Amino acid sequence: MKAIGVNVSRRDFLKGMGETAIVSSGVLISGCAQNFASSTTGGRNPSSEGASFAQATGAQDDKIRKGPARAIDVHHHYFPPELMEEIRRHGKALGVEPAASADGSFSCSFAGGRPRTFEPALAEVEKRLKIMDEERILMATADTATSDVGYRLDGQRGEAWCNLFNDALQNLVKKHPKRFVAMASVPMQDPPRAASVLERAVRDLNFRGGLIASNVNGKYYESKEFDPFWKKAEELDVLLIMHPGDLPGADTMRQFNLGTVCGNPFDSTLSLGFMIYSGLFDRFPRLKLCLLHGGGFFPYHMGRFDQRFTMTAEGRKIPAASRPSSYLRNLYFDNLVYRVETVDYLRRMVGTDHIMVGTDYPYELGDWKAAEKVEALDCPRAEKEAILFGNAKRLLKID
Numbered sequence: 001m002k003a004i005g006v007n008v009s010r011r012d013f014l015k016g017m018g019e020t021a022i023v024s025s026g027v028l029i030s031g032c033a034q035n036f037a038s039s040t041t042g043g044r045n046p047s048s049e050g051a052s053f054a055q056a057t058g059a060q061d062d063k064i065r066k067g068p069a070r071a072i073d074v075h076h077h078y079f080p081p082e083l084m085e086e087i088r089r090h091g092k093a094l095g096v097e098p099a100a101s102a103d104g105s106f107s108c109s110f111a112g113g114r115p116r117t118f119e120p121a122l123a124e125v126e127k128r129l130k131i132m133d134e135e136r137i138l139m140a141t142a143d144t145a146t147s148d149v150g151y152r153l154d155g156q157r158g159e160a161w162c163n164l165f166n167d168a169l170q171n172l173v174k175k176h177p178k179r180f181v182a183m184a185s186v187p188m189q190d191p192p193r194a195a196s197v198l199e200r201a202v203r204d205l206n207f208r209g210g211l212i213a214s215n216v217n218g219k220y221y222e223s224k225e226f227d228p229f230w231k232k233a234e235e236l237d238v239l240l241i242m243h244p245g246d247l248p249g250a251d252t253m254r255q256f257n258l259g260t261v262c263g264n265p266f267d268s269t270l271s272l273g274f275m276i277y278s279g280l281f282d283r284f285p286r287l288k289l290c291l292l293h294g295g296g297f298f299p300y301h302m303g304r305f306d307q308r309f310t311m312t313a314e315g316r317k318i319p320a321a322s323r324p325s326s327y328l329r330n331l332y333f334d335n336l337v338y339r340v341e342t343v344d345y346l347r348r349m350v351g352t353d354h355i356m357v358g359t360d361y362p363y364e365l366g367d368w369k370a371a372e373k374v375e376a377l378d379c380p381r382a383e384k385e386a387i388l389f390g391n392a393k394r395l396l397k398i399d
């Protein structure tokens with residue numbers, strides 16, 4: 001079997017994929033085979049022990065870890081602490097009410113839903129800046145967590161909550177303009193309002209895009225009711241980051257924390273399937289969507305998406321000339337796949353110009369050393385720099 005060279009274009013490579021799907025095992029260097037299973041405990045809660053986790057997730061490699069911080073992390077969660085006080089004071093009007101928690105941590109409930117407890121790491125800044133420095137992350141997008149998007153709220157309250165959230169995110173950016181840019185939280189339960197919240201965030205607050213969950217209260221994006229939002233994102237020419245959340249079958253997957261291991265990548269894949277097969281990217285060909293956790297299972301099963309397309313025309317809404325894999329032109333991916341050889345596979349599948357660094361800070365299944373995985377790739381420096389910061393600078397319009 002012949003390994004596909006690093007200099008082929010994404011288009012050429014995908015053509016080649018029809019014949020062979022090969023990843024060279026000879027391209028890997030140090031750091032590629034770390035087993036993270038033993039150093040993570042699973043679970044969806046942010047770790048308050050970020051630094052110790054970082055130390056536990058692999059040996060330091062001086063050959064790789066040299067030079068100043070310069071990576072841009074597009075998968076980086078934050079909750080503005082000032083919102084906790086806002087919820088305490090005005091929670092009833094917001095529909096986001098404080099709730100009791102067993103250990104005294106701040107907890108709240110959206111529209112009477114299951115209480116959501118905040119761990120300190122999600123709302124903390126100084127420690128994350130230190131970890132960013134240690135792991136050579138120069139900048140990060142401040143992203144909401146899907147637990148905090150408030151999709152259970154009605155449209156009006158959802159809009160108020162997201163605007164409030166975005167104003168608070170803006171406080172972080174103002175305080176640390178060289179370290180953070182923000183992605184808007186938007187009320188996808190009311191797409192026209194989501195469009196106006198996104199527009200306000202981008203035009204008035206200088207946000208660089210929006211964050212959406214992989215489904216909205218169990219509803220996926222095959223319906224045209226979401227079109228006002230996609231249209232606005234296209235018009236504003238901003239990146240959308242899609243994060244899995246509110247997983248179907250969550251109760252079944254609760255054991256062993258399989259919701260995070262299997263459910264998150266699954267729901268990103270499923271959501272993308274709805275988008276592609278319903279013709280979303282045909283209606284909005286300039287839409288730019290970033291999938292997290294390496295794109296879930298899509299990069300690995302792109303052939304399966306194509307195969308189904310060629311087998312049946314029933315219910316197919318996308319032009320016959322377009323296979324699902326052709327929509328890679330609309331898609332971007334973070335590199336949160338833990339292993340260098342998997343990052344390399346992703347690079348070969350989707351193209352160097354479509355991958356960015358993602359750490360999932362501060363969650364336990366995050367990889368603070370995501371930038372190191374890029375440095376460890378066996379590819380030209382220009383390609384590493386594109387993944388580390390070049391693509392993010394272009395997509396997020398960072399000078």
Ligand SMILES: [Zn+2]
Binds near residue numbers: 243292
């Ligand atoms: Zn995440």
